Amino acid sequence: MQSASLVDELFSTRARRELDGIVDVDDVVLTPDRAIESSPDDIEILITGWGAPILDETALAHWTRLRAVVHSAGSVKRLVTPAVWERGIRVSSAAEVNAVPVAEYTLAAILLSARDVFRSARDYSLTQDLGAARPRGDVGAFGITVGLIGASRIGRRVLELLRPFDIECLLVDPSLTTEEARMLGAELTSLPSLLSRSQVVSVHAPALAETYRMIGRDELALMADGATLINTARGSLVDTEALVAEVAADRLRAVLDVTDPEPLPPEHALFSLSGATLTPHIAGSIGNELRRLGHHVVSEVERFVTGGQLVGEVTYPDLARIA
Numbered sequence: 001m002q003s004a005s006l007v008d009e010l011f012s013t014r015a016r017r018e019l020d021g022i023v024d025v026d027d028v029v030l031t032p033d034r035a036i037e038s039s040p041d042d043i044e045i046l047i048t049g050w051g052a053p054i055l056d057e058t059a060l061a062h063w064t065r066l067r068a069v070v071h072s073a074g075s076v077k078r079l080v081t082p083a084v085w086e087r088g089i090r091v092s093s094a095a096e097v098n099a100v101p102v103a104e105y106t107l108a109a110i111l112l113s114a115r116d117v118f119r120s121a122r123d124y125s126l127t128q129d130l131g132a133a134r135p136r137g138d139v140g141a142f143g144i145t146v147g148l149i150g151a152s153r154i155g156r157r158v159l160e161l162l163r164p165f166d167i168e169c170l171l172v173d174p175s176l177t178t179e180e181a182r183m184l185g186a187e188l189t190s191l192p193s194l195l196s197r198s199q200v201v202s203v204h205a206p207a208l209a210e211t212y213r214m215i216g217r218d219e220l221a222l223m224a225d226g227a228t229l230i231n232t233a234r235g236s237l238v239d240t241e242a243l244v245a246e247v248a249a250d251r252l253r254a255v256l257d258v259t260d261p262e263p264l265p266p267e268h269a270l271f272s273l274s275g276a277t278l279t280p281h282i283a284g285s286i287g288n289e290l291r292r293l294g295h296h297v298v299s300e301v302e303r304f305v306t307g308g309q310l311v312g313e314v315t316y317p318d319l320a321r322i323a
Contacts, residue, residue, distance in 0.1 A: 009291075090304070143166055252275065
């Protein structure tokens with residue numbers, strides 16, 4: 001249940017052939033503006049993705065034989081309703097797989113931020129003066145401290161990717177013990193401690209009521225001069241205007257793949273600040289990375305059909321703590 005073009009991007013010829021060998025595939029593609037009634041009513045497994053219709057009472061009343069929903073993207077919060085679990089329908093997400101490119105993006109952002117590459121590159125383009133645009137101060141990744149907010153799938157993957165580097169990692173996550181954080185390669189600490197000690201801070205917490213603008217004016221003030229804030233999670237976790245003030249004062253840097261609001265209105269200050277680097281929500285799977293999601297979906301469908309297993313299963317209680 002996604003756009004036809006996205007279906008083609010997700011499933012290679014090989015993946016589609018494998019899927020056809022596991023189940024009988026109906027090629028009806030549903031979007032929010034296409035009536036669910038136009039699809040067969042005997043569907044047992046739904047493959048969903050970005051733009052799929054919400055699985056509410058109306059939809060589920062049509063698909064009375066539905067047993068599983070295999071989501072080809074990350075969060076299922078927008079897609080599912082309590083009615084799904086009330087009917088005993090199993091739900092699977094590709095969040096673990098989608099975490100891979102986000103973590104890779106984050107690693108690249110951390111290493112480039114440590115060298116002040118983003119600001120330097122923008123200044124070089126504007127001034128065309130090699131000397132004036134070179135990074136200033138004690139730049140480089142050797143021996144720096146990186147703080148991760150949230151031991152999510154992505155946060156854990158980032159910690160794994162950082163292991164080969166001479167970097168100290170701090171971690172904030174209320175669900176972990178000190179020993180669990182140590183096993184992940186990080187020191188568990190408080191948010192104020194992490195912010196004040198880190199040269200680079202990367203946000204990986206879910207968007208919940210308690211995390212709304214968890215990085216506000218007071219928190220940003222704790223960060224050291226020249227430190228960088230990276231956000232690939234949700235824009236709502238950061239107070240945008242407070243961040244603008246710090247970046248405009250040339251005290252902090254920011255690498256933002258998500259913003260609040262999203263998209264930012266035209267002429268927003270963040271677009272013009274040399275210390276801010278904005279990307280258009282591209283940290284997740286794009287291009288050929290979508291094929292990784294497609295292969296995961298095929299494997300997940302096969303696991304469910306042959307043994308009733310779902311490695312990416314999401315349960316109703318999970319919704320309270322996931323993105």
